[in-house]
Amino acid sequence: MNVKERFVDLIRNRDASLPTLPVVIGNLLAKADSESATPEELARFLSNDQSLAARVLRIANSPYYGLLRKIDSIPRAVTVIGFREVVSIALGSGVIGLLTPREKGGLIDPVELWRHSIAVGFASKEAGKITGKPLEDSVMLAGLLHDVGKILFLIYFMADYAEVLVKHQAEGIPIHLVEAELLGIDHAEIAFLLMKQWNFPDSICMPVRHHHAIDQCPAEHRTVALLVSAADWACHAAGMGMSANTAPGRNDANLRAIGLTEQGLEKLIDASRSSAAEVEAFLEAVS
């Protein structure tokens, strides 16, 4: 059985080793698509999970939001930074908390991978601003979770993934192609399988699934996939974290498709580089 078949089996059998999404996050996802939840309701959900609530507050008070006054409660956070933003923070930090391997395998440092992911989350949003795209709520989360599949490989299929990394580094073939060849599945697809199992909405799952194969992305999710892919490239160029991908290729057609000019790209790389302190504070707040 290859890695794909083994992972599909884990999901089909609801294997106990698979991380289960905390109930509170499931409730949030159900509410994320509606405007109907009040700050009080949200606060009530989050109060069922004190450590998650505390993490959300730490992030809301991090330099990324640059607020002058301290936010000391969830309802206050909802009022100041917005309902959907709070939900995004809770979901993102919940998943990071769930999928950080305790031991370092020596293959890829998971912390470096999360550092890259958080930077891409911020940069995806920035790419949307630079190109004047409507700011979709899913942009930041799709960016934050785009490489979560690599963490899954590290946690569940470490030995197999070691072979992928060796071949990728020796031959310089893009990592997702080596994964597909040796494992039968790439990091984008394995992330999609888990996120589907967790009932994540397509607005997040689809851009993650297609961030290396944009032409296969359904049209309604393509813009977000393109923003994430541009942000991914910019963060590599800016040296933000490590994703185990040695030299991701630049795809000019993809950049053009969202109207990202040379000047815009420079701006994006600069913004990614100067987000370092915010990325660090975010990483600290979630760990």
Ligand SMILES: [Fe+2]
């Ligand atoms: Fe990727």
Ligand SMILES: [Fe+2]
């Ligand atoms: Fe990446």
